[in-house]
Amino acid sequence: MSSAIRIEGVTKRFGSVQALDGVDLEVAQGEFFGLLGPNGAGKTTLISALAGLVRPDAGRLAVMGCDVLSDYRAARRQLGVVPQELVFDPFFTVREALRIQSGYFGIRDNAAWIDEIIENLDLGAKADTNMRQLSGGMKRRVLVAQALVHRPPVIVLDEPTAGVDVELRQGLWNFIRRLNRDGQTIVLTTHYLEEAESLCGRIAMLKQGRIVALDTTANLLRRFSGHTLRLRLAPGAALPDALRARLSGDAGGEHVLALERCEDIEPVLASLREAGCRLDDVEVGKPDLEEVFVRVMNSRQ
Amino acid sequence: MDGFLTLLYKEILRFWKVSFQTVAAPILTALLFLLIFTHVLEGRVRVYESVTYSSFLVPGLVMMSLLQNAFANSSSSLIQSKVTGNIIFMLLPPISYVQFFAAFVLAAIARGIVVGLGVLLVTLWFVDLGWQAPLWILAFALLGGAIMGALGVIAGIWADKFDQLAAFQNFIIMPLTFLSGVFYSIHSLPPFWQRVSHFNPIFYMIDGFRHGFFGVSDVSPWTSLGVVSGCFVALSLFTLWLLRIGYKLRA
Numbered sequence: 001m002s003s004a005i006r007i008e009g010v011t012k013r014f015g016s017v018q019a020l021d022g023v024d025l026e027v028a029q030g031e032f033f034g035l036l037g038p039n040g041a042g043k044t045t046l047i048s049a050l051a052g053l054v055r056p057d058a059g060r061l062a063v064m065g066c067d068v069l070s071d072y073r074a075a076r077r078q079l080g081v082v083p084q085e086l087v088f089d090p091f092f093t094v095r096e097a098l099r100i101q102s103g104y105f106g107i108r109d110n111a112a113w114i115d116e117i118i119e120n121l122d123l124g125a126k127a128d129t130n131m132r133q134l135s136g137g138m139k140r141r142v143l144v145a146q147a148l149v150h151r152p153p154v155i156v157l158d159e160p161t162a163g164v165d166v167e168l169r170q171g172l173w174n175f176i177r178r179l180n181r182d183g184q185t186i187v188l189t190t191h192y193l194e195e196a197e198s199l200c201g202r203i204a205m206l207k208q209g210r211i212v213a214l215d216t217t218a219n220l221l222r223r224f225s226g227h228t229l230r231l232r233l234a235p236g237a238a239l240p241d242a243l244r245a246r247l248s249g250d251a252g253g254e255h256v257l258a259l260e261r262c263e264d265i266e267p268v269l270a271s272l273r274e275a276g277c278r279l280d281d282v283e284v285g286k287p288d289l290e291e292v293f294v295r296v297m298n299s300r301q
Numbered sequence: 302m303d304g305f306l307t308l309l310y311k312e313i314l315r316f317w318k319v320s321f322q323t324v325a326a327p328i329l330t331a332l333l334f335l336l337i338f339t340h341v342l343e344g345r346v347r348v349y350e351s352v353t354y355s356s357f358l359v360p361g362l363v364m365m366s367l368l369q370n371a372f373a374n375s376s377s378s379l380i381q382s383k384v385t386g387n388i389i390f391m392l393l394p395p396i397s398y399v400q401f402f403a404a405f406v407l408a409a410i411a412r413g414i415v416v417g418l419g420v421l422l423v424t425l426w427f428v429d430l431g432w433q434a435p436l437w438i439l440a441f442a443l444l445g446g447a448i449m450g451a452l453g454v455i456a457g458i459w460a461d462k463f464d465q466l467a468a469f470q471n472f473i474i475m476p477l478t479f480l481s482g483v484f485y486s487i488h489s490l491p492p493f494w495q496r497v498s499h500f501n502p503i504f505y506m507i508d509g510f511r512h513g514f515f516g517v518s519d520v521s522p523w524t525s526l527g528v529v530s531g532c533f534v535a536l537s538l539f540t541l542w543l544l545r546i547g548y549k550l551r552a
Contacts, residue, residue: 014552051393054552073395081393087386091315097390103307104394146390 002065004029004154004185005050010059012045012209019045020056021209027187027202029064029153032180034200034217035189036293041206043189044084047158051081063154077105080152082143084159084189088131094118094142095127098149105150117145120175137168144172148179155179156187161195173199197221197289205296213296217289224292227259228285229268234278242271256285305400308391312408316374323412327370328419331362335424338484348486349517356428360511361483363420367442368503371413371449372456372474375405379457380466383549392551398544402454402537409450410443417442430514437513437522444529445506449474451536458549477503487519502532 005027012020020042027033035043048054050061052068052075061068066075089097095114102110118127121141126134131142140160147155157176161169177199180186190196196203196217203220205213213220232254233239239247239255246268249256257268265284272279316323339355348357382388391401432438452474460466481503487495498504499520509525512518518525544550 048552052551053389053392055547073397076393076395079393081389083386083389085386087389089382089387089390090385091318100307100311101390101394103310104304104391104396106304106395150394 002029002062003027004031004064005187006060006062006065007046007050008060010046010049010056010061012042012049012054012056018209020049023059023206023209023211025204025211025214027185029185030180030183032177032186032199032201033188034196034203035187035206036193036196036203037189037206038297042209043206044158045209046206047081047156047187047189050156051079052076077150078153080147080150080155082147082155082157082160084162086136086139086143088134088139088142090130090132093128093130094123094134094145097131097142098145101146102149107150110149113151114145114149117148121145122171137164140164141168141172144175153183154185154187158189159191160188161190161192169195193289193293203289205293207297212299213292220292221287221289224295226287227262227264229257229259229265230281230283230285231255231257231272231279232281234280237277237279240271240275240277242275243268304394304396305404308396308401308404309407312374312378312404313411315378316408316412323370323374324416324419327366327416328423331366331420332423334362335359335427339427346485346489348489349515352431352515352517353428356430356515357486357511358484359421359424359428359430360514361507362424363417364441364445364507364510365478365481365483366420367413367417368445368449368478368506369474370416371409371446372453372470374412375409375450375453376457376460376466376470377453378405378408379454380460380463383457383461384463388550398541402451402541402544405454406447406450406537409453410446413446413449414442431516432514433516434513434522437509439513440526441506441510441513441529444526444533445503445510448502448506448529448533448536451533451540454540455536455543458543461549477501481507482519483507502528505529 003026005025007023007025010020010023023046035046037043045054049056050063050068052072055069063075064078066078068075092100098114098117099110102114118124121144123138123141123145126138131139134142144160160172164172176186188196188200200217202216203213204211215223228248243257246257246259247255248258259265259268335355335358338358342354346354348354379388382391456466456469460469480498481501482498487498487504490498505520505525505528508518508520509522509529512522512525
């Protein structure tokens with residue numbers, strides 16, 4: 001089985017900016033994949049190259065085994081892209097826009113599928129409304145709908161939830177999760193790291209056009225982030241010396257201790273007891289992607 | 302529907318939805334030109350022996366409206382799509398650059414013909430047009446619309462702002478159409494300006510088009526056909542090349 005996305009040695013320079021600097025990446029069919037990185041890291045350029053909107057200076061990209069340049073027609077049929085910008089054609093209604101988009105992909109009669117998408121994205125009440133009259137969130141849903149009209153096996157969402165309210169975010173993710181369960185490959189870029197953490201099975205982190213971390217979400221969390229124990233000692237109490245080695249942060253009278261595993265809590269509490277430290281408050285922190293992200297981005301790669 | 306047909310349909314639907322602005326307004330403008338110029342010049346200027354000034358003027362106005370609107374259609378559609386960003390909807394699907402070109406040019410011809418027909422219809426009862434050789438009329442209408450449609454594609458792709466497109470329109474297209482013999486026969490010009498006019502391709506479009514109505518023209522319609530066809534081929538090849546390399550569309 002060919003991979004959903006295969007990117008080999010892709011570089012792209014815009015003037016003096018090296019937007020992509022030798023990116024290799026493979027996404028298997030059926031994955032829910034996250035592409036993370038700060039602004040300007042090259043995420044959108046990489047997606048644009050995959051969609052044929054940007055031509056790489058070197059390297060190859062393929063979608064479902066179809067080269068995006070030499071076999072662009074087949075490659076584009078396999079790919080649905082939800083662009084980051086909130087773009088729309090002010091001349092048409094939602095349904096017209098979806099019918100036209102279907103036609104661009106050579107689909108003659110797509111009414112049944114369009115109805116289904118409209119219903120799933122909760123656009124029914126606005127189906128015959130002109131695009132201009134929709135709210136930002138509604139326009140965002142139409143963008144998702146437009147990316148799905150040709151039932152692409154690979155769907156790329158470039159920051160689909162930027163500036164979108166909670167309700168829509170939930171609805172959108174439920175729908176995308178269902179598509180993923182049905183076998184569609186999903187690639188997602190987002191700045192909401194908790195979203196990526198809960199949705200993506202595997203994550204690549206991009207920095208200055210290079211992939212600086214690539215692993216399953218679970219492995220990344222394990223490797224770069226651990227549990228933490230946040231202690232607030234009673235007034236007058238001092239942290240025992242034995243625990244100073246674990247200290248990863250000290251703020252506002254709180255000590256943050258790093259733990260490799262959950263089980264490390266027990267010996268920490270034991271040494272506090274032995275030292276006679278009284279505690280005002282204790283909080284266990286779970287590993288999170290934000291910490292992973294910050295560490296990866298700050299490391300000198 | 303096939304991608305090309307859909308794009309063509311969308312481009313036609315786009316101007317049709319705002320036809321008051323894209324069709325009715327230019328028809329009114331042409332009618333105003335006709336009223337003013339015939340009021341001032343009818344009876345004082347006779348261009349060809351058998352043709353009154355108002356009759357002479359009408360085909361010129363029809364063709365001028367056709368050309369300007371064909372240009373406006375492809376150029377304004379492209380610049381709007383670029384500025385608002387929705388051009389991405391046309392760039393993501395498997396539409397080839399040849400299909401892209403053909404759809405925009407054909408839609409431009411369609412708008413040009415609709416406006417041209419409109420001008421013709423409202424001026425029909427003012428003047429006698431002869432209708433000597435309808436095939437010439439059709440040939441120059443189609444070729445003229447295609448050339449301006451292709452030019453509109455070039456301008457729409459090149460311009461980054463509405464401002465630049467307006468400059469293209471006002472400083473290139475308008476002078477070329479106004480100074481092409483719409484309102485006069487170039488034989489009425491001093492020899493130097495007659496020679497200059499021969500370098501204006503729009504002169505040949507209008508002269509050949511007018512020949513179809515009256516059977517008389519400043520130059521042979523075959524010469525005009527040659528020049529106009531040559532322009533069409535050259536401009537099309539250039540536009541297709543721009544689209545193929547993705548100039549300003551695919552970075």
